[in-house]
Amino acid sequence: MAIPDHARANFQTLLRAAQAGDLALMECNDAVSGEPRYVLCGVGHRNGEFVMTPFGHLAEGNPL
Numbered sequence: 001m002a003i004p005d006h007a008r009a010n011f012q013t014l015l016r017a018a019q020a021g022d023l024a025l026m027e028c029n030d031a032v033s034g035e036p037r038y039v040l041c042g043v044g045h046r047n048g049e050f051v052m053t054p055f056g057h058l059a060e061g062n063p064l
Helices: 005-020
Strands: 023-029 036-046 049-057
Touching: 005 023, 005 036, 023 049
Parallel strands: none
Antiparallel strands: 023 036, 036 049
C-alpha cells in the first residue's frame, strides 16, 4: 500500500520541527480511558503564546 501524500507532508513537517528544535513530549490523558499518554508535539508560536500540535502518542512499553 502506498503512503498517502498527506502522511508524507506531515512527516516532512515533523522532520522540519525536529531540525528547528521545535518538538515537545507532553503528558496528556486519553479522552476515553483517562490513562496517561505521552504525545509528540510540534511547538509553534502565535500571538506570544506557545501552540502545541500533536503528531501522535508513543507506544506503551519498552521497545527493545
